[in-house]
Amino acid sequence: MAAFLVLQAARFGDLVQSKRLIRTLQERGRVCLGVDAGLAALARLLYPGAEVFGLRLHGQPGAAALAENRAVFRQWREAGFQAVYNCNFSPVTAAICRLFEPETVMGYRPARAPQSAVTRSPWARLAFRLSERRVVSSLNLVDFWGHFAPSPLAADQINPLARPGGQGLGVVLAGRESRRSLPLPVLASILQTLFGLLDGPGVRLLGSAAERPVARKLQRLLPAKVQEKVEDLSGKTDWPGLIHAVEGLDALLTPDTGIMHLAAHLGVPVLAFFLSSAWCHETGPYGRGHAIWQASRFCAPCLESAPCPHAVACLDALQGRELLRSLAAAVRADARIRVDLPDNLQFWRSDLDALGGVLRLVGGQDVHAPQRAFTRALLAEFLHLPESGGAESPEPTHPTEPAERDALRDWLCHDADWMLPPGRYC
Known part of the structure; x- marks a missing residue:
């Protein structure tokens, strides 16, 4: 059976928003999940079947905490993970990823030098560019992490349709x-x-x-x-x-x-x-x-x-x-x-x-709808998906001026990021 490791060392909400990635991997094999120790109990409730490891990573861990971490790392080194998904742009989690062969690490990877540097995969670089112009971004964080894995579970298989439950x-x-x-x-x-x-x-x-x-x-x-x-x-x-x-x-x-x-x-x-x-x-x-x-x-x-x-x-x-x-x-x-x-x-x-x-x-009014829809279409193109629809609006779904479309494409789509075949962009 294939085995995967997901590192999600951030907060409560980030752990929940990792659901598309984790559920996708659970469909494909054994999943180990490394989280902050304070969230380990919650992770076990959210993701039954995943093997949850609580890590003491923040602040100044004492000797006992570091010994616990080292025991976990020894288990992971011997687990033979097919892929390691690092969800955090963090020197700490990047350092952990040095336990594994570089080609198995997806998302955020340790750089060759300096030791504390972190590099981004092509998909992560593309998504991070959106942070420069957040007003035209419509990439939900669930999908950012979900698409670390090639061909993730369909979006409608992640959370149930929301309905009133009668409890106030x-x-x-x-x-x-x-x-x-x-x-x-x-x-x-x-x-x-x-x-x-x-x-x-x-x-x-x-x-x-x-x-x-x-x-x-x-x-x-x-x-x-x-x-x-x-x-x-x-x-x-x-x-x-x-x-x-x-x-x-x-x-x-x-x-x-x-x-x-x-x-x-x-x-x-x-x-x-x-x-x-x-x-x-x-x-x-x-x-x-x-x-x-x-x-x-x-x-x-x-x-x-x-x-x-x-x-x-x-x-x-x-x-x-x-x-x-x-x-x-x-x-x-x-x-x-x-x-x-x-x-x-x-x-x-x-x-x-x-x-x-x-x-x-x-x-209300959304003056950025055309640009956001076009940006979303570019993301779908990068992921080899059918073109994704933006917000429903009587306005055109894409910028009407070719120059504006070209400017958005040049900003978001750097040639080097688009040269990998499907499934190698994570």
Whole structure:
């Protein structure tokens, strides 16, 4: 039986978004999965059948932790992996990959010199170029990693169609970056509106122990009829408990978070709000049946590590009555409710095509639709796939000016990246 190793040493959400790659490899043989030790228990729940190894890679591991790592590395060296998939642009995981023959390593590879350098495969180089012009990118991270493997599982085999499960409304209190989260008054207003639209369901507040003060402040902003239906689970769930709390919800209200990706994994409808550096075309909920609101100012998406020079003005579009009215269209999809949104706000529904996850515009304006569709077609061409459709729009699906098409192609498609035969681009 073929054996594969996947290294995913990043965060909670990244582990969930590795699903297409891992599920593909599980169809083809034995899969070993190397993750941060704190996520090993979750990885075993997400990927039954995979052999999960918890690695102590961050901070300054002590002698005992390093001994544990070395024991794992000895097992891996003897495993005879057919391929090793390194998902992280990291000197640490690249160093681990020196255990294996260079031609077996896919994704991010150790350079010959200097020892700490990391090189990218042609597919990774191509996708990374999109980070230079994120506004024209529509490559979901699930598909970026999924296409590390040639001919991955079809996108519709990854996450189930999202459907209400009868267990109420989940609310993720905050994301890892405060600038990407909704302020409490805005979150309270949206929650109260959804409470009415869903006929007064139970509400589960989700987050870490650090969000307990946020949970208390949020509840004080809610009317009594909502407060009495609230169950505060912040800081009270281990990994099995979190899955139990999310599974079967009617909807999950969230910024871009790991819990959002867990909900999509479980088939729970996601109502996601993206702003600041969060870009829904890259890390939106994967699969069909999710609704996403994207703040779309001229400066979006911004750089997470840089201070905002506009006082987070992208929040303005998320505070109007138009957004609250659009919530009805999200939770009552069969009612064909018209969605009128202010400038700088878009409403999307998640869908799938030959390349993978794609978003369809429901409300608002998307001036970059032609460029994004053309860029997506170039990615499909690189992967030898049928041309993938972009966002549904009355506008042309490709830039109308040949010069603009040529400029996009020259920027994205460097000749050296297109010279490998199918199956050797990962």
